[in-house]
Amino acid sequence: MSSLIESTPVLVTGSLAEAGTSLDDLGGKGANLGRLAAAGFPVPDGFVITTAAYHSQVAGLDLTAEPADLRARIEAVPIEPALADRIRQAYDRLGGGPVAVRSSATAEDLPGAAFAGQQDTYLDVDRDDLLGAVARCWASLWTDRAVAYRRRLGITPDEVAIAVVVQAMVPAELAGVMFTADPVTGDRDRFMIDAVSGLGEALVSGDVTPDHYLVDPTGGRLEFRSGGDGEPLLDAGRLARLAELGAAVRDLFGGPQDLEWAIADGKIRLLQARPMTALPEPVRATRAQRFAVSVATEYFTERPYPLDSTTWLPYGPAGMMLNLIKAQGLDVELADLLPETDGVVVQFRPPTPRPTPRLLIALPQLLMRMNRFDPRRWRQDPRVSQFERRLADLAGDPAALSWRDLLRRPRDLFRVAELGESLRADFLPGIGLALLRLRFRLALIRETKLLGALMAGAETVTSIMNSRLADLARSVRQRPEAARLFADLSTADLLVRLRTDPALADLAADFERLLSDYGHRETSSPVLVSPPTWIDAPEVPLGMLQALVANRSTAAPASRSAEAEQIVYAKRSLADPRRREAMRRAIEAAQAGMAFREDSHDLLTRPAPVLRRCLLEIGRRLHEAGVLPEPFDVFHLRLEELERLDEPSRLAEAERDRLARLVRQRAISRDRLASVPMINRGATFAAGADAGDALVTGMPAGAGVATGPARVITTPAEFATMRPGEVLVCPYTNPSWTPLFQSAVAVVADTGGVGSHAAIVAREYGLPAVMGTGDGTRRLRTGQRIRVDGSTGTVTAAEDGV
Incomplete structure (x- = not known):
């Protein structure tokens, strides 16, 4: 530093x-402000009270x-006279008048950090209150939210310090923020600018609605949404100047920036710059990739942990799908789909399959499987009983295993999953053959439009589960006191009551049997092992049951499949018994194929809770040895990293420290990406240019x-909040969500397509459904009356009284 008021240490x-x-x-x-000012950017003049001053103030x-006690002590301790004099002298050199006093912690406004807003800022501070504002900024390093945030990331108290920036206040006529990349889509060629009249603090705090601009890097206006009377606050010249400054700051710091700015006396000033820490990668998907993404987004509902990426992802349903694609002669690697930075998955990248020589023999092998493996008889395959027997042998309490046996257990479970994968690989082609045959027969009677309805009539594990939930809900409703408890208690309190109240023993026994049969059902994603399944999170099916109890009309809907069959068999051309029988066999085979798709998936997911218990047991032992803060933190490690470890109690101190640092670094990297979606839905499922009056499409x-x-x-x-007659608006659905369809009048999902599980079940229930909206859960709000047109794929505001 040069031109310093104090030499050593610099205060x-x-x-x-x-x-x-x-x-x-x-x-x-x-x-960041020092760098901007030194580079000649228009930054209000000011000075910094350094971290050395803070350390001097909190010494002892x-x-x-x-935190509350520490804040009070920091604010109560008088600033030592020499430092107080230097602060006042620096203030006087600014020329007096009101100033902004801003906290500047060593762990905020950094690339890869997300600490914005954790400490305090004070505006319009005069000379008399200057020292008090500085002390309050120091104390704000120890607010409850800041301490909790750092504790969650494993940052110790002695690793952070705080400086204080004092700047002349700008008497802003206009103020706002600017992002030098689109924070929604990640597009680096679109800048987002928000503007308000007066100071920008009201905008940052969310107290006012700003003018909203999307511009190109030259300031050319692409979109505009008024926050007031419709007259834009920023003209073309100011937009161009802001964009020019934004691009220059971006280039200075070497990446997209989040800027705060103000305009006074016609001049733009930059008040703050920090890297954009939650920026999705831009997506420009082809039509084929959009279809792949519509399927994948139902599975990647959460960001995989490193232990997900090295266990259940490559060896569970996702790995099976990739292996099937490879078997057809197309090369797709998991690492290409899920690129990582610092050991953390950044995004799902739409696949770009590469042909391989295997493509030449894929078709003959496919035809062979079509003819050899009939989906109607898959349960008679000896691999099914082998799968069940071997899984039962591995399902014991992992706490009883030695460390070496515990580390071997995941790969034992992978070999069980491989049996399920081989079943799927052999029998899935037969579904295609059955559908082709049925479509051909429907074409002969000109009723191909009934194909979807006929497919929805297959009885599956999921439909049986839904029926059992509905039956249990009816049992609860028949008992007024039990029904009252289901309506009045939170799901967590209800679970305790259900398991402890003797008067509810029979209902509890029915619920536990349901968990025993379906406890392997996923709560969020079948391809990840880090989220709990029903057996570990019984609040999920219980919340579902609460929603069904609230619906007093849970009788099964009229089967659209049965109605479609009536239409088919009423055709005069099927009066001939042989043709009628051929059609019956075609329908039966196609429905059996759809049942196989669902039921074999259910079989394949059964090892997941067993694997999860093993991994958490590994985490528990590492936690007890002082290596991990919590057992769940084991998911920040990769399987191969765990397999190299000696028994936790024998780990050398250096190895313990290395693991702790690795877990902490990955936890911080993951936290940085918390607001960045795995799938850039807004870009991947972008609505058409002309959406008319639709809220979402x-x-x-x-x-x-x-x-x-x-x-x-x-x-x-949130399952228990669903009420009869509502439109279910959700980010995705999987089979575990489908009991909610019994209460819904329509379904709107951010992801998925016509062939998604949600769409198939919605059609069976006769519900209008709109899939792949991209951002329906953001644009729509609970309680808003909407009209869902499942034929056109539009959701509009409902007219009053409709």
Whole structure:
């Protein structure tokens, strides 16, 4: 640093342009502003009270004390006279008048960090309150939210410090924020600018609705949404100047930036710059890739952990699908689909299959399997009984295993899963043959439009599960006291009551049998092992049951499949018994194929909870040995990393420290990506240019029109909130969600397509369905009355009284 008020140690800097860029001395905000000022950007003049001043002020305080006590002590301790004089002198050199006093912690405004808003800022501070505002900024390093955030990421108290930036206040006529990339789509060629009248703090805090602009890097306006009376606050000249400054700052820092700006006396000033920490990668998917993404987004509902990526992902349903694709002569690698940075999956990248020589022999092998393996007889295959027997042998308590046996157990389970994979690989081609035969016969009677309805009539494990849930809901409704408890208690309290109240013993026994039979059902994704299944999260099916109890009309809907069969068999051309029998066999074979697809998937997911218990047992032992903060943190490690470990109690101190650092680094990297979606839905499932008056648009997936209040459900924990007559609006669905369809009047999903599980079940229930909206859960709100047209794929606002 040069032109310093103090020599060594530096407590207060000179002007921002002379302050330097030392993160350790200036904190993230101060270092960034110093860099901008030194490069000649229009930054309000100011100075920085360095971290050395903070360390001097808190010397002797117990930084592990309760946050509230620590804040009070920091604010109560008078600033030593020499430092106070230097702060006042620096203030006087600004020329007096109101200033902004901003915290600048060493762990905020950094590439890869997401600490924005964890500490405090004070505006319009005068000379008399300057020292008090500085002390409050120091104390804000220890707010409950900041401490909890750092604790969650494993950052210890002695690893952070705070500087304070003091700048002349800008008497803003206009202010706002600017992102030098589109934060929604990740497009680096689109800047997003929000503007308000007056100071920008109201915008940052969310108190006002801003003018919203999307511009190109030259400032050319692409989109505009007014936050007020419709007159834009920013003209073309100001947009161009802001974009010019934004592009220059982006180039200076070497990446997309989040900027705060203000305009006073016709001049633009930059108040803050920080890297954009939650920016999705831009997606430009082909039509084929969009279809692949519509399928994949039903599975990648959460970001995989490293242990997911090295266990259940390559050896469970996702790995099976990739192996099937490879068997057809197309090369797709998991690492290409799920690129990683710092050991953490960044996004799902649409596949680009590469042909291989195997493509030449794929078709003959496919035809052989079609003729040899009939889906109607898959349960008689000896691999089914082998699968069940071997899984039962491995399902014991993992706590009883030695360390070496425990580490071997995951790969034992992978070999069981391979049996299920081989079944799917052999029998799935027969589904295609059965569908082709049925479609041919329907074409002869000109009724191919009934194919979907006929397919939905297959009895599956899931349909049987749904019937059992409906039966249990009816049993609850027949007992007024039990029904009251299901209506009044939270799901967590109800679970305790159900398992402890003798008066509910019979209902509890029925519920436990349901868990025993379907406890392997996923709560969010069948391709990940980190999320719990029903057996580990019984609140999920119980919440579902609460929603069904609230629906007093849970009688099974009229089967659209049965109605379709009546139409088919009423055809005069099928009066001939032989043709009628041929059609019956074709329908039966096709329905058996659809049942196989569902039921074999159910079989393939059964090892998941067993595997999860083993992995958590590994985590428990590492936690007890002091290696991991919590047992679940084992998911931040890869399987091969675990397999190389000696017994936890024998690990050398250096190895313990290495593992702890690795887990912490990956946890921080994962946290940085928390607001970045795995799939860029807004870009991948972008609506057409002319959406008319539609609130959202998507793929038509279930014909019909329905109107009702929206119920936005984003996680299984919200299942119990579903009420009869509502439109289910969700990010995705899997078989575990389908009992909710018994209460819904329509379904709107961010992901999926016509062939998705949700669409198939919606058609069987006769529900209008719109899939692949991309952002329906963001655009629609619970209670909003909407009209869902499943024939056109549109969702519009419902007229009053409709």
